[in-house]
Each structure stands twice: as C-alpha cells, then as structure tokens.
Amino acid sequence: MNKLNVKNNEVAIYGVGGLGEIGKNTYGVQFQDEIILIDAGIKFPEQNLLGVDYVIPDYQYLIKNKDKIKALVITHGHEDHIGGVPYLLKYINVPVYAGPLAMSLIKDKLQEHGLLRQAHLHVIEPDSVLKFDKMSVTFFRTTHSIPDTVGVAVHTPCGAVVETGDYKFDLTPVTHEPPDLQEMAKLGRDGVLCLLSDSTNAEKPGWTRSEKWVRYSIRRIFDKATHGRIIFATFASNISRIQSACDAAVSHGRKIAIFGRSMETSLINGQKLGYLKIPDGSLVTAEQLHTIPANKTLIICTGSQGEPLAALSRIANGTHRQISIQPHDTVVFSSNPIPGNTISVNKVINELEEDGANVIHGKINRIHTSGHGRQEEQKLMLRLMKPKFFMPIHGEYRMLKIHVHMAQECGVPKQNCFIMQNGDVLALTKDSARIAGHFAAGDVYIDGNGIGNVGHVVLHDRQLLSEEGLVLVVATINSKSGKVEAGPDLLSRGFVYMRQSGKLLSKGRQICYGAIASLTNNGDTNQVHIKKVIINNLQRFLYQKTRRHPLIIPILVMDNH
Template sequence: MKKLNVKNNEAAIYGVGGLGEIGKNTYGIQFQDEIILIDAGIKFPEDDLLGVDYVIPDYQYLVDNKDKIKALVITHGHEDHIGGVPYLMKVLNVPIYAGPLAMALIKNKLEEHGLLNSVELHVISDKTVIKFRKTKVSFFRTTHSIPDTLGVAVHTPVGVIVETGDYKFDLTPVTNQPPDLQEMARLGAEGVLCLMSDSTNAEKPIWTKSEKWVGKSISHIFDNVNDRIIFATFASNISRIKTACDNALARGRKIAVFGRSMDAAIVNGRELGYLDIPDDAFVDAHELQSLPASKTLILCTGSQGEPMAALSRIANGTHRQISIQPGDTVIFSSNPIPGNTTSVNSVINKLEEAGANVIHGRVNNIHTSGHGGQEEQKLMLRLMKPKFFMPIHGEYRMLKIHTELAEQCGVPLDHSFIMQNGDVLALSKDTARMAGHFTAGDVYIDGSGIGDVGSIVLRDRQLLSEEGIVVVVATINLHNQEIQSGPDILSRGFVYMRESGELLDEGRRRVFKTIRKAMHGKKATESSIRNAIIDDLQEFLYTKTERHPMILPMLIMNGNEK
C-alpha cells in the first residue's frame, strides 16, 4: 500500500485524473484518515486508442485507502465528472452526494451496471453541509452548461480547500439561478487555504457569453424559418433544450424528440422542473408526417457527428423515420469537441447535399462555452483570495496560463502548483510542499472489459488497421518431422488475394521451407516454429511490399507425442 509523505498537521490534495488533460476529473482531499473524493469522470479516447470506449483513472490508490474515503461528492452531471461513477463503485462502495440532475443521471448509470440498490445516494443542494469527525463539506452555487452545478468547499483543521468544478459567471442563466457571488466572497473573506479551479478556457482572454445571449440568436433564427427545423445539441445542455422548446411553443410548433439520451434529458428536465413543456406539445414520428413543416421542431442528438446518433443517421439517409426534406433548416447548437471536427463537417456536408440549410458555429451566435474565460477565472481568484493555488481540469499549457493569471491576482508564483495525476500536495496552515506521488495512469474500457486492453493490444490494433493481417495455416507432425497439410496463406487488409496470387504462392513456398528447416532443429517446439514463420515471412513480405502486416501462424499439431 502506497503511504503518502504527509504529516499529521497537513492536508493532502491530489488528482487521480483531470490534471494535464480534459476529462477523467477525479480529485482527492485528505486529512489524516478522512478522504473526500470530488467527481469521478471519464475521458473519451483519442484516435490512436482503437476500439477503446472510455478511459478512466487507475483507482488503485483509492482502493488501498478505501476505509478512509468518507464521500464521493459530485459537482455536476457531465460525463467527464460522473462517467466513471459505476466503475469506481465496483471497487469502492462509498456514499455519493450529488445535485438533483446529476443524481438522476448517476442512478441511470448505476442501474445499467446493476449497482443501484447497493450504493448509498444523497441528493444535495448549495445549502447542504456534510459533517464528518475531522472534516466537513459545504457547497456554493455556480453556473455551467448544465443545471445544478456546485463548487465544493472542504473544511479541514488546517484550512478550507475549495474545488470550483466547471464554471462560468453567467449572470443571466436560462434554467438555474445565477452564481452565488456572496457565498464565494464569504469563503474568501473567512480564508481559503487552497483553490483548485477549472482551467479549460485559460487561453481565452474573454468573459464567456451568457446563455441568454445565445437565446436571442436562436429566437431570431426561429422567426426567419418557415420550414421544418432540426435542432441538434448536447443532451446534457438543458438550457439550450429549454431555449429551443420555448421558441417552438411560442410559434405553435410541435416537438418530436429523437435519440435515447435526448429522450432521457427531456424526462429528467421535466421531472426536475427545468423544462415546462405540456404533454400535448410532443408528437411522435407518425404524427410528424401529417403536420405542416412550419409547425414542427425535431430535437435530436448528434451535434458532434457521432456515427450512431440520430442526426448522423438522418444525414446518411439510414434513419428509419426521418429523412431530409428540401427546405429543412438544421441548427448545430454546439461547437465540435477537439477531435470531432472531421466527423461534424462530414455530417454537415451530407445534410447540405440532401438539400438542408445548415446553421452552425460561433459565427451565428448559437453556441457559447460552459467554461469561464480569463476574466471569470480572475474574478474567481479575487473572490476566493487563496493562499495557495492549484489549477485543475486542463492540459499543461492551460494550467500554466492559469497560474500566471493567479499571479496577476495576488497569488505569488511560488504559491501555485502545476501538478500531474498522482502528485501529492501537502498543506499546513502556512506552507505547501510536494509530498510524493502514487501511480495514477489510464485504464481502458472496451465493451464490458475494464483494464484488459493494454499497450500491446493497442499496438496490435494499430498494426491491423494500418498494415492488415496474414494468416498461415499448416498441419504438422513434429514427431515424424512431417508437414501433413499446407501451408496455406490468407490475407485480410494486406493484399487483395485474387490479384496477388504470385506473391502468396512464393510466400507459401518460402514458409514450407522455413517449417521444414525449423522442425529439424534439436529443440524444435510449436513456439519455435511459429517464431521462425513470423520472422521469415515478415522479412519476405517487407522486401516485396515495404509493409509489415501482422503474421498469425495457426499450427495444428498432430501425433506429436514422443
């Protein structure tokens, strides 16, 4: 078990995930034998992680210290903050505290994993205070692109440590109350030992636009469109969904919802009071066909070009119920997440080719970020007035810029700490120091498998995707040193077999000789023959094609008992 180099009069803070990256947000605040966990997120895989569905942190340090963990508190319901909850609960069973919307989303996840009845759940608000023997946790209201967003203040005997969660200062939000500036200022006045703050937009010298500003642009579009509107946004962006639905209702448009996550968002939004939409405002796909185009709004998922989402299937012409009609207006009310630009552009092109008018991007003022720019980050620093500062939720360059903003706001540069996942910062009332490191790498989730995809598997997938595979099949009697059938060579993704007969025939003859030679060795085994086939065939194929396909010998060993 990894023991931290932290004294009894010090609190420790660390990121299990979320430092030097966007995603996997999982932070720990520890005083002696009490650990408060904040969020448990996932990260979506980069393009080189072939076949991987999600990336979660390595939870081993938390598992080793599970008896100390008092609570998992959730700042809000986005995947990069709650997506890892079911995987964490499989190895730790700790009480979860979350706001109403985040809790509804977490319950869905736990139910999918068969964990709903085994986890202790508590719905909280910005007025909640959770007390433990040595620490307590309070909350303050923030604004983001999803309702019920909370900042977290962990009160320890050495001082208050504040984790902002994702935030911006939206003074005219659509679905929730404005940020509680008074509570933030009160915390700052009483004294914040360390501030852990969202760094996502640290590179942008702006004050992020309000959701109300986006609402005006969307209203203007609805005023000027007389045909069918297809509106795509994040299912979690309840504010944007509300804006679209309110505009539809005001103009007598009926609403059709497509996409499982969008359906769930509407249900949760209505149940929690964020969406005031009467039952008769909704229509299904069959009713949609009988309505005038000017009286319909299609609300759907797929604003990120996800191949299986409703909008992508509509664009491809593979959706069973909806197809593009000339005159349709498609609104992308989001910006592409880094890495999704190509797929989003592909969907836009297909929609345009089918005759739709597509409105997208910031140029049309139909999207704004949920994260504060530099001006809001400076305001947070001024309100909290921390003694020490630890930027979180961002890649290295973002964290670095955020420390420079902190210095401008009165936090000495040597009081700011740019940390990596697993780094430990020890805080006393007056000092801060680096106190060691624990392993906090990535764990890959592929289907239902957790951690069973490693670097070797990923390397094999990369090789298969780039160079293809060549399978060698032969039946061998090692005892008699005899090749009983084959070898046959099959190619997939390497060369087209029908047009490469000469190459494969030559390869077959070469493998025959290689097997004969390998069998005659004194210490010949199935493994040594396989290795000989791989080495010789790889060299031969590279000489002929300058490519390195994966070589997979499939040897059937007959009569090999001595």
C-alpha cells in the first residue's frame, strides 16, 4: 500500500470492480494493515466475449495483501455482488459475512466449487456489529428486488465510510421489512466521511415504483385470464414477485408448478427462510400438472431474459420435455430486458405468439419495477447521510457523472466528489481527500473451469472464427529430403462451401505447396518458419479472391523415414 502513497493516518477506498460498469461489484476500505471488502461480484459477458461465461475482477492486489483482509461483507445475494465469491476464496480464505438469503446462495456456489468445508461463513442481521482492531462494521436495512439487503458502514479512525449496496426506498415492500430510515439518518447525524452510493438509475428522474404496485397489476392479469394456464417468468431472485404471483394464484384457485433449476432453488431458500409463504397443497409437480384443468394452473419459470437454455425458451421453441404451449395460455414476462438481451427476449415472445399464447410484457402492462432507486431516491440517500466526501459506484461513467451532479445539488462541494476507475485509490483523512495512486484492476475471464485462461488473443481468434471461418492446411513433409509426401490439403469450415469452391481451393493448395517448397528446397525444414510462410501466402491469396480473412491453421506432419 505504501507504493500507492497512502499515509499512515489516511483511510484508503477503492473499487476492484464496479466502477464505470454494471457488475463486478467489489470494493475495499483499508486503514493501515486492515482491509474490509464489500461484495465480490461478477459481470456477464458482452456479445464480443465469445465463449466467456463470466467476467471477474483481477484479484492480484488483494492476493498480495491477503493477510490484511479481515472480512468480506455482502450487501445482498445478486450475482453481480456474490458471483465472484468462490473465485476469490480460491485465492484468499477470508471470513464471509452475509444475510440469511445471500448466505444460502453463497453456500450453494461454494458447494459446487468444492470450497464449502474450508470456508468461514457468518450470517449477519441488520443490527450485527463486526469489530476488528482498528475498524468496525455496522449495517442498515435497505430495500431492493431481493430480501435481506443491507447497506454497510465501515467505521475507521478517520470516520465512517458508507456503501449503500443496491437500494431503492420501497415503503410498501411485499415480502420484507421497509428501509431503516432512522438508522440511515443516525449515521448522517453522527457524521459520514465518505458515501459510496448505487448509481444504476441515475439517469432516470423521479421515484422507482413500489413492488406493491406490480402486485396489483399481477392480480388484474389473473382476473382476466380465465380460460387457460398462466406461465409466469421472472428473475429467480425476485422472491417478492414470486410471492405476488403465488398469492394471486391461490386466490384464484390455481395450483402452482415451478420450473427451472434456479427457480426451484429460490423456492426452497425462500420457504426455508420464511420469505415465501405458500399454503400447503398449492404446489404441484410436473406430473400432477397434467391432471389439473388448464385454467386452474400457474407455471412459474425462469427465462424472462430469453436465455436459450432456460425453461421458458425451451417451452417456446418446443424442446421442453414436459410443457408445450396450448391455446389460451397467458405468458407473463415480469421483467424488463437487460441491455443486450432485447433480441433474445423478442425471439422468445415471437415464438410464443406463433404458438398461440397471449403474451404480456413491456412497461405498458405495469408488470415490472426496478430494484434500484431513481434520482429522487439517490438525493434522499445523500440528504440522510450528509457525507463530507462522495464517490458514486455501480454504474457506467455517464451515470456516475450525473450522480456527482446530484450530490453537489444536495450540498456536497464539487472538490469533494470523486469519479473513480477500478484500481484508483482515494486516500482520506477527517478533513482531506486525494487520489493516491492506482493498482491493476482489469478483467479476468471465466471460461468453463478455467480462470484467466482466455486472453485477448484467444478472443480475437474466436471473433475471427465467428465472422470469417477457418481453413486447415494439412501436409506431410519428409524432414530429411524436404519433399512434400502428402498434401497439402485444404479443409474449410465456415469460410467457403468446399463442393462449390474447387478452383479456389485447388489454387490455394498450389500456393501452399509453393510456400513449403520455397523453404525446404533451401534445406529449411523448421516447422515454425514453414507455417508462417503458409499463413502469409495463403492469407494474401484468399483475401484477394474473397475479401475475407479466415483463420488459417497449418498442420504439418514431419516424416523421418
């Protein structure tokens, strides 16, 4: 930390992930030899990251300072806040503190990764207090689209650093307690050194609607859908939405069936922790579903984002083993498409409509509300906390910039507001703030079981394959004489159709033969040299003829006989 020019009397604040982006939320508060980490999230890959499953932060700084890390505290159980926990714990066996629901989800993840036995896990409540030698941590209840959400206050010798987590001010939540405005105001009265606040909806004016508003809309849909089944798709983590759908089903005499692995897990956790209350006898299995009249059933499933393998997508394209669309079915998308998912969602909607379903989606039907506060709620948080310094988090740059402007409107001086990037370090005392250096905090790609095995070269090759195709060049060369004993043969995949491209491929074989001969006739049988010449010569020829750059892979068999 000294390399970052942080003085002994300063508290350092930084984002390992979550700044300038939506996702990867991982923040650190450090005083001398103690670090408190807040959240460890993932980001879902954009379309250009072909084959990448998740994106996590680069943990190298944390690994180098692992002996200083006293706790990982979790604000709530969404993937962009807990998805990175198993990957972090593979390097740093730090104690994890989380609410009951988030902890249940974390345990499932650690079990899958084989890390559960050695993990140090502690369940917290909003009134929990964590005490360390130089810092302590308290919590305050917030509301979001998942139960058990808390904000975090890290109390340092310089003052309190408050991280809000994801929040909105929902005063009429469905399944959990309202936000603790009194505790937030108390933190503000006692003095907040720096506020780190969720910026997701900073571009949207007004207030985010309560979950109870959606509850009324769901009831109206059930009132009107009198003839067929209702298929209800939402986020598995949105237990409030699931509860509202179940309550509407029970009041209309409908039995409830659950489909999708994550939805089943959410049901189990929600019931176990008391957030989901479904009367005995209301839940039925897939087998029982077929014995019940269509207008007496509700199917709750995953797939509201058009995910190809989710239950709703398989129902829509006819590949689900147990459910197919019937006339008079009503399908409800109780979510808004995440940016990047709109095309997938529209594809599923079109397939459902073609099969005869009545599909209800979009803002006009009032069946979704955000879990993130809008501008007026962000201003309210600022007024309650009254921070001396402000650092917006959880948002792209334009969102952070707007949030800073709102902070200034709420009385935070311009020079006390800091828009940071991942790896930037903000050093604070009771009266001062400054940028105190930077550490590497880029992206690490998760591909299957591999962590960081996929680099930019691999992604470039994948992009090339997806757009331009592949050409294999296979040849057998006598390593003593240098003569070509077999081939070269060209095999095309995704580049040209071989049966219709005989002349092109034949000329390509001649190019490759000449490239090999140009070296071997002079006694050069080095495979690296031969492959390089093949690629250069064939690539030039194919581009001249097709204006395309396929990925060219030479495979040389060197015969010693």
